[in-house]
Amino acid sequence: MARAAVLSLLAALAGVSAGTPARADLSDDAARVARMWSLSGARVARLPPIFLEHGRPRVVAVDPPAGPARVAGAAADECLTAAFLAPRTAEFTLSPEGRSGSVPALEGLIQQLRGAEPEDDRRVQSIAGVAAITRCGAEREELRRVAVEVLSTRSAFDVVVAASSGPLERVEAILPERASGPVAPRGDPGRPSEPGPLDARVERAARRARAEGAPRVAPTDMRASSIGTGQFSVKLPEGCHRLDLMAEVPSATLRRATDLDAEAREGTTGRLLDRDRSDAPDARLDFCLGEQGVVEVPFLGAAGPVKVVLSDAQWPMSAFVPGHFGARARGNLAAALRRRHAPAPRAQAIAEAIGAQGDTLVPVQIEPGRCYFAAAALARGELRALRISVELGDRAGRDDAGENGESAGVAFCSEIEESAALRVSARGGSPVWVVVVWPMD
Template sequence: MKRASIWAVALSSLFAARPALADLADDAAKIEAALTAGGLELARKETLFVEEGHVVAVPETTGGKCRSVIVTAARNVTFSAVTGSAQDDADDLIAALQAPRSERRFESTAGVLQLSGCGGEIARVYLRMTSARGALEVRVAHGDAVAEDVTDAIGRSAGPSAPRGEVGPLLSVSSLADRRQRADAAARADGATNVLAIEGRAEANGLGLVKIKAVDGCHRFHVMADATDNDGRVDLDAELRVEGGGATIVRDRGEAPDARLDVCVGSTTEIPIVFSGAPPKSRVLVLDALFPLPKGIPDHFGDRAQAGLAAAVRKRLRRGPDTAPIFETTGAHGSMTTSIPTEPGRCYVAALGVMRGTPRGMRLFVQTSPRSATEEVPPGTDSAAVSFCASTSDGARLRVDAPGLGVGWVLSLWLLGASK
């Protein structure tokens, strides 16, 4: 019976994927026809299946004065590219592709990216997937001129752009002391039991690293640059990585002189915080606000699962839970569906935490007649959570999708108050 159910899931996933792949193949065929009609010679065509963050090279081809490279994916898939001549260093091109910001990088729009150049300008092309995963259809053509825009041929034209609005002058940057005081007060109002300040200093290029020994609990890190209005536009970005079975990555790349990173750990852990965009040689302050792990988070699945569940629940609840979950189950990589009983008029929160392995993104979905709720998280995230209310006693259906290597997870459910 188990083998039959596994085959049923596999076959349903296969047939569900076919329409999307078929549409993509149809678009690729239309592009080939448009290139041929434009007098260009098709030099290469291939399909690539790429995971998030992976970089792939489009092999060099010869023929014609000009080269056009057209890459298509599903509309909701995003990817980027860099181009260069044969003399450009490959490592420099890949570094520009992976950098937080680069003027050399091109971004896809509606799942399409068209690159063209003559005289060997785009002899080298590198692609990088920025979605969780996806299929890329690559078509390379040569001719005496570059290819015409193909977005209309496949119905991917973004249409005219609205004129840019006037955003006005930059907001005034308050003093570091004022920003520290506000962040401290906000954290304590949210339930932080302790707030510590750790100082660092930026290098001449605005980069820096601060290492923090974080005790078990949930931490809110405020990374603040000592900037003034005289420093011009200050955009501080920060990132932390928690190692242990699989890396948990938290980033803040907003446009502000401060960055905020939230993470939970099940035991004392050294956490490196990397920042960029600070004024050269400036003082940088990291405020570490500690929130104790909620009493209702189970600890019998290990530190990593406990931290993941706590982080997930914090996204849905301001405090708690204070009581143990009413339902728990575990699973491995792949997909699993389970049903739970519900009470009419009651609300629930479901949380998913990783115990081991390296998930390539996760998805938690719950269906209660007539509503549904879902959260999908990218690779590098160990948790997901949804909250929902039941209007009937028909129960709820929960589905977990957790692709990856050696993944093991725990799903917990807590009962909340009555719905209004």
């Protein structure tokens, strides 16, 4: 009887397990869509998975699935459907090509995605990681190639293609967990905030910088053009800088809103140092220079031909930030220290290394009971992504360079460990990076 009871319990548990739905992943969702469309009589095919990053659109070739109807000649009103499935947090758009005779070249289509909007915008916006396009009859030619552009950082895609005698069941009906309700209309945020008198804002920026330890704040001013644009050209010493750009607000009742956007570039190379395109009235730029140089600061968004002030807060660079890797690397190493609010190094680095594209392991000998700061910085080339991580016993930490950033840094402390494993991952156009580790008191 006991044996029978045990068998009954196991059978019951198996039934509960079988009745519990498994957590679906991306491939499961694509398989469910393909299965439901096949049951409706459609010819279905799944394309190889793809992976895309933001700013790198791709054109996907979509061919009707093979089958008896295709061999015998598809009906004139046959429909072709292409469904792109990504994780629910991904955002992307689909753009079918035009009809034969008006199909843009591949390069033109990608430039169209990156640049100006077309007159007849046929883009389909994803919802909960799903977007699908259906074309019937002669319009099926539009789906021969579909351009996919990721609006989020990056995403993987599963693609399901189906040919059917009529429109198929919507993907949202097959995957109800991805369905979403109506989108609320955009609200009216009201008028932009008034920044206040210029002199008071300049004084506040100087007080804030001095409170953060800046020994020197140097203001410069000019008058913007009639359309609110202009460019500063300033010679700055080595070290870290914060440039606050502030524009005067006209006294006239009817005036354009003040919303300065600006960027800082090296005068000799044109390399971007920082950019501010926020909706705030004033612009702020933070960067570090490994040597003295001229910095160009173009701006726009002033309310006409008004006074614009550039306030330069300066922080000196530690003598222990090495310069033998070049001025660019030195400035980026200082930026990593400042970005992570690390104190200025007071001793020589205990380890230095240089690397290139890919993932690199850098072992470092350390002393138990001491703390350290490791910085990775671009020295040459172009950077798309940079990450530094540290593994110390059962502990780990990491940091990524932000958008337009060229450095990252991580602090760590040893308890009893005598070695740490640094890992640097760099992606881009032939990047050459350096890593430096300083002891911290």
